[in-house]
Amino acid sequence: MKFLVCISNVPDTTTKIAFTPDNKEFNKAGVQFVINPWDEYALTRAIELKEANAGSTVTVLNVGEADTEPNIRKALAIGADDAIRVNAAPTDAFFVAQQIAAIAKEGNYDVILMGKESIDYNGFQVHGMVGELLSIPTVAPAMKLDMSGNTATLEREIEGGKEIVQVNTPFVASCQQPMCEPRIPNMRGIMTARTKPLKVVPAIGEAPRTQVAEFALPPKKQGVKLIDAANAGELIKLLRNEAKVI
Amino acid sequence: MSVLVVVECDKGEVKKSSLEVATYGAQVAAQLGTSATAIAVGEATEANLAKLGEQGISKVLYDNEPRLKDFVNNAYTKLIATAAQQEDAKVIVLANSNVGAAVGSRLSVRLQAALATNVVELPKTDGGQFVVKRGAFSGKAFSDVVLSSDRKIIALKKNSIEAQHEAGKTAEVTAFSAQLGDADFADAPKQVVMQDQAGGILLPEASLVVSGGRGMKGPENWNLIEDLAKALGAATACSKPVSDVDWRPHHEHVGQTGITVSPNLYIACGISGAIQHLAGVNSSKVIVVINKDPEAPFFKAADYGIVGDVFEVLPKLTAAVKELS
Numbered sequence: 001m002k003f004l005v006c007i008s009n010v011p012d013t014t015t016k017i018a019f020t021p022d023n024k025e026f027n028k029a030g031v032q033f034v035i036n037p038w039d040e041y042a043l044t045r046a047i048e049l050k051e052a053n054a055g056s057t058v059t060v061l062n063v064g065e066a067d068t069e070p071n072i073r074k075a076l077a078i079g080a081d082d083a084i085r086v087n088a089a090p091t092d093a094f095f096v097a098q099q100i101a102a103i104a105k106e107g108n109y110d111v112i113l114m115g116k117e118s119i120d121y122n123g124f125q126v127h128g129m130v131g132e133l134l135s136i137p138t139v140a141p142a143m144k145l146d147m148s149g150n151t152a153t154l155e156r157e158i159e160g161g162k163e164i165v166q167v168n169t170p171f172v173a174s175c176q177q178p179m180c181e182p183r184i185p186n187m188r189g190i191m192t193a194r195t196k197p198l199k200v201v202p203a204i205g206e207a208p209r210t211q212v213a214e215f216a217l218p219p220k221k222q223g224v225k226l227i228d229a230a231n232a233g234e235l236i237k238l239l240r241n242e243a244k245v246i
Numbered sequence: 247m248s249v250l251v252v253v254e255c256d257k258g259e260v261k262k263s264s265l266e267v268a269t270y271g272a273q274v275a276a277q278l279g280t281s282a283t284a285i286a287v288g289e290a291t292e293a294n295l296a297k298l299g300e301q302g303i304s305k306v307l308y309d310n311e312p313r314l315k316d317f318v319n320n321a322y323t324k325l326i327a328t329a330a331q332q333e334d335a336k337v338i339v340l341a342n343s344n345v346g347a348a349v350g351s352r353l354s355v356r357l358q359a360a361l362a363t364n365v366v367e368l369p370k371t372d373g374g375q376f377v378v379k380r381g382a383f384s385g386k387a388f389s390d391v392v393l394s395s396d397r398k399i400i401a402l403k404k405n406s407i408e409a410q411h412e413a414g415k416t417a418e419v420t421a422f423s424a425q426l427g428d429a430d431f432a433d434a435p436k437q438v439v440m441q442d443q444a445g446g447i448l449l450p451e452a453s454l455v456v457s458g459g460r461g462m463k464g465p466e467n468w469n470l471i472e473d474l475a476k477a478l479g480a481a482t483a484c485s486k487p488v489s490d491v492d493w494r495p496h497h498e499h500v501g502q503t504g505i506t507v508s509p510n511l512y513i514a515c516g517i518s519g520a521i522q523h524l525a526g527v528n529s530s531k532v533i534v535v536i537n538k539d540p541e542a543p544f545f546k547a548a549d550y551g552i553v554g555d556v557f558e559v560l561p562k563l564t565a566a567v568k569e570l571s
Contacts, residue, residue: 013502013522017386026383037503093361094354119384119502122364124342128319128351137433138319140348143496156435157497158317158344160448163435177489177503178496209360213377213390218528224535224545229554233566235534238550240570243532245511246454246478 461516
């Protein structure tokens with residue numbers, strides 16, 4: 001079984017978001033980048049399935065510039081076998097999906113996994129685009145993934161419940177909790193990751209169909225109005241008569 | 247040309263988020279000087295579909311194929327793509343739901359459309375450009391995005407706009423068939439399992455949310471959260487640490503790596519307000535924080551606050567709500 005795990009490089013979850021003075025770009029100064037937390041579910045589950053199915057391999061794919069390589073190495077340290085970096089800024093979901101689809105096709109991957117969405121762009125789009133470009137099924141967002149031969153059984157989250165879905169390889173799934181407990185690299189993994197293959201390839205495909213014109217931060221709150229705990233019922237009156245939300 | 251809106255139905259009713267989508271689509275159609283047609287998916291009744299006229303929809307297409315009752319990615323994609331081509335839809339609007347996002351992303355490739363998800367406002371269409379505002383950085387920011395293809399797909403974030411109700415207006419409901427065959431249903435779910443929701447209110451669709459954190463001290467105390475939620479008609483939610491230790495199910499986890507909500511009212515009980523949690527809730531219209539620690543960072547993001555013990559404050563709030571009604 002050949003697994004392809006797509007990871008993005010995103011600001012750490014504790015990052016205070018700021019933009020360049022013209023509001024056109026995210027201000028990377030002083031920001032720690034991590035593997036997108038949703039992608040960690042995809043990566044760890046692929047490694048678990050590889051361990052359970054002898055002869056399987058896990059390839060990590062990232063669309064990004066050279067500064068994403070520390071996190072690609074981290075994915076290799078966690079247990080992926082090799083990596084591919086498409087050397088381009090991930091400008092929009094369609095652009096990224098075209099890169100993934102091309103590599104998945106060329107490498108004949110059986111299972112293409114990624115996180116539900118990235119915590120920076122929050123597109124939740126790439127999975128479906130890759131599936132459509134390759135004319136293969138997509139399961140998104142998947143909470144559980146088991147493989148038996150070429151058949152996968154997945155749990156897909158729906159509003160208010162879940163669906164049990166079965167698909168045959170090849171397929172795409174976008175992953176979320178509680179699929180697995182994401183792993184962290186150990187010392188041996190970090191040592192072996194240094195020599196695992198990381199191939200850099202140029203981008204292909206059509207131009208992006210969307211462009212970010214400007215970023216903005218949410219409006220600031222006016223300040224909190226405190227109500228005495230002894231008189232907590234007063235809050236309910238304020239919510240009805242002042243805030244008018246109940 | 248027209249605007250096509252995708253309306254999700256469940257047990258005969260049009261979902262609240264789809265009423266918002268219909269309203270949004272009708273307003274985009276007015277902006278572009280055209281009309282809005284709906285395509286219904288899921289289990290619908292003709293009477294409820296006709297009522298989409300109240301949101302400004304002129305025509306509703308409905309395929310009576312029984313296998314469309316549950317979500318099937320390929321079948322839904324083909325159905326909507328066929329409708330979009332028949333209606334010459336230049337803009338397609340869906341809910342930013344697990345249905346809308348799954349179908350929207352496939353549709354964008356099939357129809358060569360530019361796709362924007364998580365959209366929070368009507369588009370700006372002056373100067374020949376089509377610009378939408380969408381949530382980014384998991385609720386910590388917004389971005390204005392230019393959609394440059396001839397055809398556009400918009401997935402509207404829930405609770406971003408209020409559904410309109412113009413009483414008495416009806417839409418024409420028309421039978422529609424995309425000639426779906428067995429192959430289109432190959433990825434149909436084997437089984438659908440619905441969870442019991444507290445009070446029957448779905449968190450992603452809820453206008454009111456009561457949420458608990460580690461300050462609740464244990465799952466056995468959740469009745470205090472549920473009592474207030476039930477009195478208000480609210481959904482229940484929790485912070486990440488709470489779902490990580492399995493006090494509450496994962497689908498209730500609100501935050502950067504859980505779900506992002508934007509209700510009218512979010513009441514946070516015993517949640518300190520880590521930046522990852524705030525990301526998931528800061529587009530709520532009114533935020534109430536109850537915490538015994540006056541230094542809890544959540545108070546900075548709140549509209550109303552009570553510094554006090556949740557175990558004393560929550561029963562008082564529940565009693566006060568019951569007095570109101």
